[in-house]
Amino acid sequence: MPRLWLHGLLELCLLGLLEEQRDYGLGLTNRLAEAGLGFVPGGTIYPALARLEATGLVSSAREPSTSGPPRKYFELTMAGRHALDGRRTEWREFSRSIHAVIGTKELT
Amino acid sequence: MSNWPANFMHALSEHGLDSDSVQRLKSEALEQATDHGLPPERVFGPATAYADRLARALRSTTVPPLPASGKESVALRLAGVSKRYGRRQVLRDVSLEVGRGESVAVVGANGSGKSTLLQICAGTVKPTSGTVERAVHVGYVPQSGGTAPFLTPSEHFELFAAARADSRGRGIATGLQLAAALGWRPRAKQPVGQLSGGTRQKLNVVLGELSRPELLLLDEPYQGFDHGAYVDLWTQIDRWRDTGTAVLIVSHMLSELDRVDRIVELDAPEE
Numbered sequence: 496m497p498r499l500w501l502h503g504l505l506e507l508c509l510l511g512l513l514e515e516q517r518d519y520g521l522g523l524t525n526r527l528a529e530a531g532l533g534f535v536p537g538g539t540i541y542p543a544l545a546r547l548e549a550t551g552l553v554s555s556a557r558e559p560s561t562s563g564p565p566r567k568y569f570e571l572t573m574a575g576r577h578a579l580d581g582r583r584t585e586w587r588e589f590s591r592s593i594h595a596v597i598g599t600k601e602l603t
Numbered sequence: 604m605s606n607w608p609a610n611f612m613h614a615l616s617e618h619g620l621d622s623d624s625v626q627r628l629k630s631e632a633l634e635q636a637t638d639h640g641l642p643p644e645r646v647f648g649p650a651t652a653y654a655d656r657l658a659r660a661l662r663s664t665t666v667p668p669l670p671a672s673g674k675e676s677v678a679l680r681l682a683g684v685s686k687r688y689g690r691r692q693v694l695r696d697v698s699l700e701v702g703r704g705e706s707v708a709v710v711g712a713n714g715s716g717k718s719t720l721l722q723i724c725a726g727t728v729k730p731t732s733g734t735v736e737r738a739v740h741v742g743y744v745p746q747s748g749g750t751a752p753f754l755t756p757s758e759h760f761e762l763f764a765a766a767r768a769d770s771r772g773r774g775i776a777t778g779l780q781l782a783a784a785l786g787w788r789p790r791a792k793q794p795v796g797q798l799s800g801g802t803r804q805k806l807n808v809v810l811g812e813l814s815r816p817e818l819l820l821l822d823e824p825y826q827g828f829d830h831g832a833y834v835d836l837w838t839q840i841d842r843w844r845d846t847g848t849a850v851l852i853v854s855h856m857l858s859e860l861d862r863v864d865r866i867v868e869l870d871a872p873e874e
Contacts, residue, residue: 520635520638521635521638536647536648537635537639537646537647537648538646538648541657542653542656542659542660545657545661549660557631563634563638564634564637565634567634567635
């Protein structure tokens with residue numbers, strides 16, 4: 496169920512999580528699941544991260560890890576912060592309209 | 604037992620990624636799979652499908668915008684254009700404008716003069732009456748033809764780049780980059796005559812865009828494209844538009860028409 500809704504919002508969620516703290520793929524996968532957004536498969540999350548990096552919204556660095564091979568960490572760039580601010584506003588307005596249409600009483 | 608890493612690398616290079624990037628993406632994928640504690644096929648799904656998604660994501664880089672030429676925001680203006688061949692009226696009194704950073708589609712029944720209109724826009728056919736004003740740098744992608752069977756794609760890039768005082772080396776580099784955006788990696792010595800129809804059309808699209816024209820004219824440019832290439836082309840069209848190019852496309856693909864800014868419909872041919 497969450498997967499259907501998440502389509503189109505995954506990038507926004509990733510930006511939000513990365514604003515909180517930099518992270519690597521598995522870490523982000525776990526945090527999305529903990530937030531109640533379900534399990535996002537690697538075949539979906541890594542291309543989304545690649546797109547964010549290609550468009551300059553996040554940057555990445557490979558770092559050695561204590562437990563295994565190096566890890567690719569992602570963090571928000573300045574452009575990413577701006578994009579997040581803009582999209583957050585858009586989403587707030589859009590979700591307010593949806594609530595009004597489907598008659599949700601009180602949500603946030 | 605499938606060889607996921609080898610399949611993944613093969614698919615990535617088919618998408619036009621260079622060998623350094625392919626190596627790097629393979630190492631990263633295997634490292635990430637190790638993080639998950641699972642084999643790569645369980646984390647990412649089939650290698651070919653994952654390579655496809657990743658390659659497409661990596662192509663999301665933006666094209667640098669065209670330098671703003673403050674003078675004129677209209678790249679093409681047709682006023683009262685008519686065309687007749689003998690007694691046959693092909694176009695009657697067509698007026699349209701395409702601004703920079705705008706995409707416009709031309710639709711109409713078979714025989715309504717769509718291709719003729721585009722040729723008039725390109726300047727290869729003269730209208731019987733009416734006026735045409737257009738930007739200086741125009742790219743034109745015909746439905747088919749327009750390429751030389753004995754030359755390689757890179758030789759085409761050189762030739763077309765030379766037409767606009769570009770250095771030859773840069774023509775090839777730019778051409779290869781644009782080809783990669785359509786998921787095509789030209790092989791060095793293969794003449795165009797040996798390419799499939801769809802790949803020859805990709806060459807046409809690259810040639811149309813090569814000199815970064817202000818006005819790009821596309822005449823159903825996707826004959827023979829597979830679905831992936833078709834999706835890539837529309838992504839490219841959005842990108843050209845967003846970076847200040849004026850795009851005029853003749854299309855039968857009515858399902859994509861919500862992606863353009865405006866639609867011009869030509870009248871059905873007279874009986």
